[in-house]
Amino acid sequence: MSALKQVLICGKVHFATEELAALSSKLDILTLDSPDRKSFFEACKPDGKYGQVQAIYHNGLPNVGGFDKEFVDALPASLKIVAHHGAGYDPIDVAACSARGIQISNTPGAVDHGTATVALFLIISALRQFWNAQLRAHEGKFKQGTSPAVQNDPENKVLGIVGMGGIGRALAKRALGFDMKIIYHNRNPVDPSLLAEFPANSVTYCKTLDELLEQADVVSLHVPLNDKTNKFFGRAQFNKMKKGSCLVNTARGGVVDEDALLEALENGQLSSAGLDVFPNEPEINPKLLANDRLTLLPHMGTETLESRLGMESVVLKNIEQGLETGLVVNTIPEQKGQFSKH
Template identity: 35%
Template sequence: MRVVVTDRPFPQPNPYHDLLETTDALYDDALTGPEDEIVYPEVTTEEATVEACRGADVIVTFIAPITGRVMDAAGDVSLIVRQGAGYDNIDVTAATERGIPVSNAPDYGSKDVASHGLAMAMAASHDIVRADRQLRSNEGWGSSRVIEPLHSGTYGIVGLGRIGRRAVPMARGLGMDVIAYDPVLDDDIFEALDVEPVSFDDLLDRSDCVALHAPLTDVTHHMFSAEEFSKMKSSAILVNVARGPLVDEDALVEAVESGEIRAAALDVFESEPPTDSPVLECDGITVSPHHAGSSPAAKERKISIVRDEIERALRGEALHNVVNQEVYQFRG
């Protein structure tokens, strides 16, 4: 048995060091032996990941690209698991075609991410970050500054999944109306949340704050670019706590600097870390370092979810968090 942990969001303390021994003890069975191992190559490129995953039975990944080449090099893989909710670094189609289940850690930090989105929206609407910097350098004071609060406005959610649903009561707590766009959801989800379903263009036209909670796919890549910003209110704010490539950053900077939209707030970026991103030079864009789901409680939930799924894979038991259920049509 060879478990390859390509890279870890929390390398210290190591959350997996006792995984094989714990699995044996839990089931009072000698599942593993001295030839079994868990390795931690800490790789992030495809070439390095291909080499690191040779002979892997289970692949545990964070940001390393798990492509068809990686899977072919590994051979007979029983599980690929992402240490997080999103899994866009894994070629799920290639995994399905090879009969490999892909799991994630759903809902480990949905409340944290939703509340971070609201916090960033508030910071942007009240211009808090820029005001802080300028006050410390003796520029601007009190009534010389103007804020434009979001309360009593419309909060438009793009992607009404676990995180988007958590954001609904939070936005309502600010006295905001909530509308949402999610073309894959049935109407009963909207009805249960008492959220008005709207078209994408309608959401752009009506929202005072547009909050992105959608997954990254071929369809959603750059779903916010120059055309979309031109359809938003000039007083609107864009908040992205989902995936960076949902937003064309060059177009966003142009929209903010030209006044086409009022401001933006990003916790995620097209390339991470965003060392060369144009948003870092734009005062009207509030940023944070992709840490929306980084609370201690969320960290512990993520580790627990991933460990439990790996243990089930090692035991050959039914997996709980498979994102490509159609894989079982290939596996039989």
């Protein structure tokens, strides 16, 4: 048995190979290769291949199913950390991990630039109806089906950001370059120090979501998916938006009620929308695909070399620090205060 602490890589490390090689001198790195869920559970028993693993690098679970309570309960007793590859960690059963004293980390910050750029692209496309125009150009139908009457410049439009975390702030910086007016809603105002680099009075806090919806020409969603946010943006929220406004979602598909979105597009409450995420990825609702007022991307938010290298590096850093000190770098909000350094 190895004298080094063991780490199980679930998925692959594609870009942070130098960081992984450096970590391999300190830790015993294993790779998930179980052919199915049953054999993985067997390997997690005390005398099994993964029976002494103390940390998991989580970037998917090939062949072994979802990270649900059954999965968590079968993990080895030695496991202390699940380091998730991504800012959103909704695939993991947080309650089950917390009950077993397993820390979960994520990768906030590493995804900010890539996701914010996608959000800005979707905003511009939604306002200018660029997706429809691009499609017609590819079909050889120059400017057919396009009209200035349904296109708008972003300048001086009000952008409402729901969730002013790292991605929301990165989007705000980009949107200010287009002279958009920025308002945002969180449960609480952002710490002023996080807005210090913004021009004075360029970002305004809305105490309620309704207040934001009533003012915004474009609403951009940046909230995690959990029990409280599942389909939280539905018919009531669309009806409170300005008529002819736009919705952009780069968060998680599940936070939007798709039927209500389609209804809002059909009745003219929304002029257009831009989506990078969907509830049943990789499947996309055929009704969304058929709607020519929607710009759709296949979850491209972090599909850049810089984002992926950054995310992988952060995952490895969480594992390294977590095993050395007892506390990961990026503790998820649900577990704040549950763990401490040793």
